[in-house]
Structure formats: C-alpha cells, structure tokens
Amino acid sequence: MSFLVMFVFVFFAIASVYGATSGGLPDLQSTMNQITGPWPTISNSNCSFSQNGPTGSCNILDTAYLGVIWLLASIGSIFFRIGAGFFLIYQMTTILSPLTTIPFVGPIFFGIIVILGLYAFSMFRGNRPPE
Numbered sequence: 001m002s003f004l005v006m007f008v009f010v011f012f013a014i015a016s017v018y019g020a021t022s023g024g025l026p027d028l029q030s031t032m033n034q035i036t037g038p039w040p041t042i043s044n045s046n047c048s049f050s051q052n053g054p055t056g057s058c059n060i061l062d063t064a065y066l067g068v069i070w071l072l073a074s075i076g077s078i079f080f081r082i083g084a085g086f087f088l089i090y091q092m093t094t095i096l097s098p099l100t101t102i103p104f105v106g107p108i109f110f111g112i113i114v115i116l117g118l119y120a121f122s123m124f125r126g127n128r129p130p131e
Contacts, residue, residue, distance in 0.1 A: 005119055011112060026091040034084040040073040042066045089120045 039051045047056030049066035051074075058066070093113050 031084055031088045035081050042070045093117050
C-alpha cells in the first residue's frame with residue numbers, strides 16, 4: 001500500500017507540473033492560506049479579544065461579551081477551515097482530471113484519483129491508513 005501511495009504522490013507531482021504548464025493549475029496556495037490563516041480578532045472601541053485573550057482597557061463585561069463572540073466566531077472559523085481542507089482535496093483531484101480522458105488508460109487514472117482522495121481524506125481525519 002505504501003508503494004502505491006508513493007506512486008500516486010510522485011504521479012501527482014508530475015501531473016502538477018503538467019497542469020502548471022498547460023495553465024490549468026488551481027490556486028492551492030490561497031486554499032492553504034485559508035486553512036492556516038490567523039484566528040479571528042473581535043474588538044470594540046475599548047479593547048479587543050483574540051486567541052491570546054483580552055488586550056486594551058477591558059472591563060469584565062467587555063471581556064465576557066467579546067469572549068463569547070470570539071468563541072462563536074472561532075467555531076465558525078473551524079467549520080470554514082474544514083471546508084477549505086475538503087476543497088483542497090478537490091483541487092488536488094482536479095489537477096489529475098484531464099488525464100482521465102486518455103483512451104483505455106483513463107479508468108486507471110480515475111482509480112488513482114480516487115485512491116489519492118481517500119488517502120488525503122484519511123490524512124485529514126488524522127488516521128493513519130493501513131499498511
């Protein structure tokens with residue numbers, strides 16, 4: 001299984017170069033920036049609340065109010081990052097999708113795309129696939 005996964009990733013790199021030269025490469029860097037971007041910062045006229053806690057001249061009511069809003073915004077940010085992770089898997093498979101139109105070999109490339117998507121999904125979930 002590890003040999004097959006290594007073959008898929010090497011093939012993915014070669015197909016990425018092909019996609020970059022043909023102009024059909026999706027913007028993977030933008031999606032990665034969405035996944036790894038900063039957490040939200042909530043502020044009012046007196047203080048702000050971020051992942052580091054309150055900053056500025058906050059009283060207890062401002063801290064509680066901004067903390068609750070920051071918690072809700074962070075939950076939304078988590079769902080957004082999960083969606084961006086799935087979109088990254090989709091972008092990875094669209095790089096290889098032109099190769100599925102090759103006669104007689106297209107189904108093999110389609111199988112490789114499915115294996116790549118399943119492996120990426122298992123890595124995204126944090127589970128190590130069976131050897």
